[in-house]
Amino acid sequence: MIDYHIHLENGPYTLEWLETFWRQAQKRGITEIGITEHCHKFKAFYPMFAPLAEGEGSCQYMRDWIRQDFRQDLEQYIKLLLDARAAGIPVKIGLELDYISGMEAVARRIVAQYPFDFILGSVHVIGKWGFDFAPEVWVGHDVDQAYRDYYTTLERAVDSGLFDIIAHFDLIKIYGHKPSAALMPRLAASIDIILSKMAQKQISLELSSAGWRKPVSEMYPAPAIVMRAAGLGIPVTFASDAHYPEHVGADWELLAAAARECGCREYSVYAGRRRQGVPL
Ligand SMILES: [Zn+2]
Ligand SMILES: [Zn+2]
Numbered sequence: 457m458i459d460y461h462i463h464l465e466n467g468p469y470t471l472e473w474l475e476t477f478w479r480q481a482q483k484r485g486i487t488e489i490g491i492t493e494h495c496h497k498f499k500a501f502y503p504m505f506a507p508l509a510e511g512e513g514s515c516q517y518m519r520d521w522i523r524q525d526f527r528q529d530l531e532q533y534i535k536l537l538l539d540a541r542a543a544g545i546p547v548k549i550g551l552e553l554d555y556i557s558g559m560e561a562v563a564r565r566i567v568a569q570y571p572f573d574f575i576l577g578s579v580h581v582i583g584k585w586g587f588d589f590a591p592e593v594w595v596g597h598d599v600d601q602a603y604r605d606y607y608t609t610l611e612r613a614v615d616s617g618l619f620d621i622i623a624h625f626d627l628i629k630i631y632g633h634k635p636s637a638a639l640m641p642r643l644a645a646s647i648d649i650i651l652s653k654m655a656q657k658q659i660s661l662e663l664s665s666a667g668w669r670k671p672v673s674e675m676y677p678a679p680a681i682v683m684r685a686a687g688l689g690i691p692v693t694f695a696s697d698a699h700y701p702e703h704v705g706a707d708w709e710l711l712a713a714a715a716r717e718c719g720c721r722e723y724s725v726y727a728g729r730r731r732q733g734v735p736l
Contacts, residue, residue, distance in 0.1 A: 457712070458725060459705050460490035460550065461576060461623060461664060461695030465497055469528060469536055471543065476701040478545045484705030488725065491537055492550035492576050492623075498530040500566050504559045513584040517593065521586070534570050548573040548726060552623060555579050555613035563618055574726035576662065577619025579609045579627065591631045591671070603628055603635040607646040614653045620726060621660040621693050624667070625677035632672045647681060655688040658731060660724040663715055665707035666697035675711065679718055686719035691733055693724050712736070 459481060467473040474491070481489050495501040502522075508514060509522040537549045553563060553575050567575060580588050582605045587593060594602075606628040613619065635643055654661065664676040677685075685692070692715055696706040715723070715736060722733040 457486050457705070457708055458488045458490065458694055458723070459486045459696050459698070459708065460548065460574070460621065460693045460726075461492050461552070461662060461666075461697045462489055462704060463493055463552075463697070463699045464491060465493060466699055469533060471536065471539055474536065474540050474545070474547070477698070477704050478540075478547070480701045480704040484708065486705040486708065488546045488548065489704065490548040490550040490574065490726075492552040493528075493533060495551055495553045495563075496525045497528045498533065499526050499528065500530045501563075502526040504554075504556055504562045504566075508556070508581065508584045508586075515584065515586075515593070517589055518584060518586055521589070530566070530570065538571075550574050550576060552576045552578055553618060554581060555609065555616065555618070556581060557583075557609060557612060560616045560618060567618070571728065573728060574620040575618060575729070576621050576623045577613050577616075577659075578623045579606060579613055582606055582609050588627060588630050594631065594633065599633045600635050600639045602633070603639060603643055604646075607643065607650065611646065611650050611653070614650055614657070614659060617657070619659060620729060620731065621662050621724070622654065623662045623676075623695065624664050624697070625661060625681060627676060629672045629674065629678075630667075630670050648684065651681070651685050651688055651690060654685070655690050658691070660691045660693045660731065661685045662693050662695045663711045664695040664697050665711055666695070668707060668710075669703075675714060679714060682714065682718040682720065686715075686721070691722050691724040691731070692720050
């Protein structure tokens with residue numbers, strides 16, 4: 457079993473810290489871990505985010521965040537993961553890359569310089585709105601509009617060709633906001649289009665237990681989406697989105713059971729950005 461979504465950011469970027477994640481993985485029966493630090497931890501990605509702190513629609517919390525993050529060296533992060541591998545830890549070199557509309561070329565240029573095994577694609581930002589920062593940032597936002605804009609952005613992310621795996625596909629539900637019944641058919645149609653594109657490009661769909669630890673208290677994505685994806689033959693990956701060692705491999709048995717119930721037959725492993733299917 458794999459856990460392909462792990463963050464080291466709450467500790468030092470050292471082999472000792474990484475080993476605590478691997479020890480927990482072994483306890484949970486995980487045989488391969490993918491470390492996927494947020495791109496915005498690294499200095500190299502600052503130019504991709506800087507425009508979000510400027511001009512119309514920029515918010516104070518975005519400005520504060522952009523000023524504070526971007527401290528690590530991407531080169532050293534890659535070296536740490538290569539060292540871990542040399543020390544015998546079965547670790548894949550990943551990155552959680554935000555999709556920022558208009559910044560595709562910047563992202564592509566940085567990613568191409570490093571030996572990544574896979575790139576996780578995430579939408580945390582709609583326009584200049586970081587919708588998963590805190591529940592308060594939803595004040596003044598229309599829920600239906602947020603859902604429409606989220607899936608429009610996610611479709612662009614899939615179109616961009618930047619990503620091997622789409623992380624937390626329905627993250628917009630994080631705080632439990634529900635779209636109106638009237639919007640549901642349109643949303644379902646948008647989701648179908650995105651999944652068809654993922655099937656065509658053989659982009660994997662991440663099944664994540666992190667949603668169970670969030671206010672929405674559901675897996676990402678909802679089983680109805682996983683079922684539709686399975687019908688289209690989209691492969692999956694398994695993820696905890698752990699930010700601390702104790703969450704590595706969290707609830708993977710439940711994810712695997714949900715995957716089988718939804719009709720998934722295969723999960724993906726990656727090496728050097730090439731996918732290989734493993735029967736579930
Ligand atoms: Zn994320
Ligand atoms: Zn994450």
